[in-house]
Amino acid sequence: xxxxxxxxxxxxxxxxxxxxxxxxxxxxxxxxxxxxxxxxxxxxxxxxxxxxxxxxxxxxxxxxxxxxxxxxxxxxxxxxxxxxxxxxxxxxxxxxxxxxxxxxxxxxxxxxxxxxxxxxxxxxxxxxxxxxxxxxxxxxxxxxxxxxxxxxxxxxxxxxxxxxxxxxxxxxxxxxxxxxxxxxxxxxxxxxxxxxxxxxxxxxxxxxxxxxxxxxxxxxxxxxxxxxxxxxxxxxxxxxxxxxxxxxxxxxxxxxxxxxxxxxxxxxxxxxxxxxxxxxxxxxxxxxxxxxxxxxxxxxxxxxxxxxxxxxxxxxxxxxxxxxxxxxxxxxxxxxxxxxxxxxxxxxxxxxxxxxxxxxxxxxxxxxxxxxxxxxxxxxxxxxxxxxxxxxxxxxxxxxxxxxxxxxxxxxxxxxxxxxxxx
Ligand code: NAD
Numbered sequence: 001x002x003x004x005x006x007x008x009x010x011x012x013x014x015x016x017x018x019x020x021x022x023x024x025x026x027x028x029x030x031x032x033x034x035x036x037x038x039x040x041x042x043x044x045x046x047x048x049x050x051x052x053x054x055x056x057x058x059x060x061x062x063x064x065x066x067x068x069x070x071x072x073x074x075x076x077x078x079x080x081x082x083x084x085x086x087x088x089x090x091x092x093x094x095x096x097x098x099x100x101x102x103x104x105x106x107x108x109x110x111x112x113x114x115x116x117x118x119x120x121x122x123x124x125x126x127x128x129x130x131x132x133x134x135x136x137x138x139x140x141x142x143x144x145x146x147x148x149x150x151x152x153x154x155x156x157x158x159x160x161x162x163x164x165x166x167x168x169x170x171x172x173x174x175x176x177x178x179x180x181x182x183x184x185x186x187x188x189x190x191x192x193x194x195x196x197x198x199x200x201x202x203x204x205x206x207x208x209x210x211x212x213x214x215x216x217x218x219x220x221x222x223x224x225x226x227x228x229x230x231x232x233x234x235x236x237x238x239x240x241x242x243x244x245x246x247x248x249x250x251x252x253x254x255x256x257x258x259x260x261x262x263x264x265x266x267x268x269x270x271x272x273x274x275x276x277x278x279x280x281x282x283x284x285x286x287x288x289x290x291x292x293x294x295x296x297x298x299x300x301x302x303x304x305x306x307x308x309x310x311x312x313x314x315x316x317x318x319x320x321x322x323x324x325x326x327x328x329x330x331x332x333x334x335x336x337x338x339x340x341x342x343x344x345x346x347x348x349x350x351x352x353x354x355x356x357x358x359x360x361x362x363x364x365x366x367x368x369x370x371x372x373x374x375x376x377x378x379x380x381x382x383x384x385x386x387x388x389x390x391x392x393x394x395x396x397x398x399x400x401x402x403x404x405x406x407x408x409x410x411x412x413x414x415x416x417x418x419x420x421x422x423x
Contacts, residue, residue, distance in 0.1 A: 011330055012304045014088060014093035020329045022096065025405035028396060030269070034037065034421075035413050040093050045066040048138040048147045052131045055124050062097015064116040066139040068148060069095035072415045075104060075146055076112035077353060078158070079153030079182075080231075081137075086115035090303070097324055100354070100408035104211055107357040112148050113140065120155045125134060129163050132156075137165040140171060145178035145364070151356050152182040152228065159196070162187060178363035181356035189372035190359035192378070195353075197322070198232025198300075200382055202240055203270075205296060205320045208343050221295040222246035222316070224253070224286060225301030229322045229349060231266065233298050238262040242296065247275055248291050253289040254281035272274040291315060291347040299326035306331045314340060321345040336399050344401035346408060347382070347389055354378055 010016040010414045019040055026036045039113070051059045054298045065088050068076040078098040091113045099111025116135050117178045120128055127367055142148050152161060161183045170181045177188030185191070192199070209216050221233045221242045224251040243259035254260065254275055262350050268278050276283070290297065292307060299305045300322030306314060311327075311334035319335065321327065327335070327342060355378055362368050385407075393403025 011308065011328055013089055015089040016095075016330050017325065018093035018096045019314050021401065021405060022100075022409065023178035024402055027408040028092060028165060028402070028406060029410055029413065031409075031413055035416060038416060039070065039409065039412060042067050042095055044069060044142065045088065045092065045151075045262040046139060046142055047088065048135070050138050052127065052134055052136050054127055060116055060317065062116055062135070063331050064114065064135045064138065065091040065149070066114040066142050066150075067091045067095040067112060068112040069113075070412060071148075072109035072419060073103060073110055074108035075110065076110035076142075076148035077109035077151070078357065079112070079151045079352075080082070080156050080164075081113070081115040081153040082118050082131075082155040082160075083115065084117060084118045084119045086117055089114045093303075094324055097346055100405060101350045101353055102357075103411040104346050104353050104389070104404055104408040105350045105381050106379075106411070107354060109149075109353070109357065112142075112150075113153070114150060115153075128160070130161045132163045133167045136167040137171065137400070141167065143168070143179065145176060145360070149178070149360060150180050151352070154227070157178075157228065158182060158184045158189065159188075166341065174302055178360050180354075181359040183359070188359075188363045190355055190362055190374065192374040193355045193359055194228065195232045196231045196355035196378060197234070198234075198236055198351050198376075199378065200231040200354065201229065201298060201300070201320055201322045201348055202236040203351065203382045204343050204348050204378055204386055205237060205242075205298070205318070206240060207383060208318055208320065208341060209391065211294075212341060214295055214385050217241045219243065219296055220245045220257075220259070221298060222255075222289050222292050222294045222320075223295045223298045223300055224248050224289055224305060224326075225299070226269075227300070229352075230298070230300035233322050235262045235266065237296075238283050245294055246284060246292050248277060248284070248289045251276060253286060254278050254285040255284045255289070255292065256281045284328045296320060298322050302326070303330055306335070308334060311335050312338070314338075316340065319343070321348045324349065331397065332394050332401060341377065342399065342401060343386075344399075347385055347400075350385070352376055353384060354381055361363055 094113035303325035
């Protein structure tokens with residue numbers, strides 16, 4: 001067994017990791033020092049501190065961020081995360097990853113991300129609404145349908161997007177549906193958006209299985225995280241014939257080598273509020289789930305789950321990154337040495353932003369498409385991007401992550417070079 005290497009300094013700082021990943025691509029692309037300097041930094045970072053009235057009548061201050069990494073190829077695009085441990089460095093990394101993701105799937109957006117340091121579970125619905133609206137108002141200097149379009153991320157969903165859309169619209173004096181994506185259908189949301197990220201995970205998992213000679217009907221899967229991305233990935237992979245054997249969320253996981261019936265698990269969770277004690281499964285911790293003897297591992301929770309400390313014990317042959325940044329660069333090297341294929345986040349979870357792009361286009365045109373059309377377009381885009389990534393990785397004998405970065409960073413670098421530096 002491989003001995004875990006000591007983590008290097010800053011090994012779990014997502015921003016330093018994002019810059020390391022960029023540097024690896026910039027070296028191979030031989031970017032000029034000027035282009036490298038431009039692309040390695042974020043363009044704008046806004047930190048806001050704002051009061052929210054609690055139900056008790058007390059006032060509490062919250063801190064939030066909106067970061068735009070790059071807007072060369074179009075308006076900035078990226079989700080909003082509500083989490084007690086979010087930070088400016090995390091949001092900067094997520095914004096940079098959005099730039100590469102949009103470029104890789106070749107949609108005309110730059111990269112952004114936002115977050116509020118809070119524990120939404122400790123807030124009432126009315127407090128959460130006031131927080132969402134006040135945060136939206138604080139960041140209106142940056143966001144808007146032509147400049148920067150937020151979407152859901154961890155602990156945010158369609159309802160929060162509706163409050164944000166309403167706040168922006170009230171301040172403008174007219175409805176601005178294209179200001180956010182991931183909205184409810186009633187106010188200009190798109191068919192297929194809630195399931196888009198998990199659908200994308202499934203599409204690229206099938207592509208990767210095809211390349212690696214893994215038969216989905218024979219393959220076992222573990223999914224970490226059972227929120228928007230994890231639950232839809234598990235459900236659609238189950239439908240595609242994979243045997244999903246393990247699932248976890250913040251409270252821990254469940255495991256059955258014979259496979260878990262995902263629709264029944266979803267019904268169990270909606271009755272009991274938890275995935276725990278699902279018939280025929282045994283409990284596993286989140287750490288144990290990552291190291292189970294399965295063919296495919298889908299981390300779909302948070303960053304830094306596969307690190308130098310556990311990469312030597314991962315048994316899956318294929319890792320499909322539903323989450324952003326679940327694998328540290330140190331862990332990447334270990335997995336690569338061990339012959340484990342990683343489909344990187346910037347492709348694996350790009351289904352969400354791709355259908356967000358469709359939603360934005362539909363809102364701007366006030367003309368809405370059917371779900372079948374959306375899913376077909378999504379599949380075409382992800383399959384094409386998978387092929388481009390695969391070919392770059394083969395051409396340079398590098399990992400799929402680096403292959404994906406070579407495609408994406410080159411697109412942004414070319415766009416930057418042709419636009420030139422203002423003034
Ligand atoms: P979510 O809030 O819907 O769900 C998060 C899930 O992770 C929950 O099941 C939660 O219990 C679980 N979780 C949280 N902390 C955990 C931990 N320490 N260990 C195990 N499980 C834990 O969020 P989401 O939208 O599904 O996002 C998950 C990941 O996917 C994030 O990295 C996010 O940036 C990324 N992502 C989301 C989208 C999207 O469209 N929502 C798109 C692209 C990427």
